[in-house]
Amino acid sequence: MYVIFTLLAGLAILPFLVYVRFPYFLHDLRYILNGIAIGKRVGKYSSRKPCYTILDRFLERVNLHPHKSFIIFENDTYSYQDADRRSNKVARTLSQHCKLQEGDAVALFLGNDPVYVWIWLGLAKLGCVPALINHNIRAKSLLHCFSCCGANVLIAAAGGYGNAL
Numbered sequence: 001m002y003v004i005f006t007l008l009a010g011l012a013i014l015p016f017l018v019y020v021r022f023p024y025f026l027h028d029l030r031y032i033l034n035g036i037a038i039g040k041r042v043g044k045y046s047s048r049k050p051c052y053t054i055l056d057r058f059l060e061r062v063n064l065h066p067h068k069s070f071i072i073f074e075n076d077t078y079s080y081q082d083a084d085r086r087s088n089k090v091a092r093t094l095s096q097h098c099k100l101q102e103g104d105a106v107a108l109f110l111g112n113d114p115v116y117v118w119i120w121l122g123l124a125k126l127g128c129v130p131a132l133i134n135h136n137i138r139a140k141s142l143l144h145c146f147s148c149c150g151a152n153v154l155i156a157a158a159g160g161y162g163n164a165l
Contacts, residue, residue, distance in 0.1 A: 055124040059084070073114050083117065090122030098153050102127030107151035109133045109142075119155055 018025055045052045058080075061068075066081035078086075094100050106128050110116045123130050131149035133142070135157070146154060 053124070055121065058121065071114050071117060076114070078114055083114075083121065086118040087121035087125060090118050091125040094122060094128075094153075095126055100126055100128050100153065103129065104153070105129045105131050105149060105151040107131040107133050107146055107149050107154045109135055109154060109156040111135045111157055113157070115157075 061070075062080045062084045066084075067079050069077050070080045070083045071078040094106075098106075100106065100123075104126075106123055108116065108119060108130050110119065120130055131145075131151045133145045133149070137145065
């Protein structure tokens with residue numbers, strides 16, 4: 001009988017001892033459980049046939065709420081419809097002038113700007129793979145990243161990168 005009471009007392013005091021010894025244990029546990037839930041959700045979406053992508057979700061939102069704000073950048077607001085039109089222009093331009101086809105890799109060397117989103121969506125519409133290159137790197141690191149990504153096309157911002165190489 002004393003053994004059972006000792007075990008119950010030990011189980012009752014165990015959470016306190018774990019908290020004292022590992023104060024971030026509950027935060028870590030919540031993080032792990034969140035990761036598992038996200039993994040299950042991603043698995044559910046990836047098992048759909050055909051696969052449900054971010055582009056599919058974006059196009060659904062364009063159809064549901066075309067005039068709703070999609071991006072607010074500095075003093076400008078862009079709706080879902082604006083983003084769709086601009087990304088269509090990008091896709092059309094890249095397919096005509098760069099002769100991009102589905103599966104091609106394209107390196108993006110852009111800063112934090114809405115144009116980045118238009119180009120990313122345009123590439124997704126073409127079925128191209130974007131290679132995202134950090135716009136803060138320079139010289140040998142930039143050349144190394146570009147050579148490793150296997151891209152035939154590099155899209156860079158128009159200004160502010162004059163001393164990149």
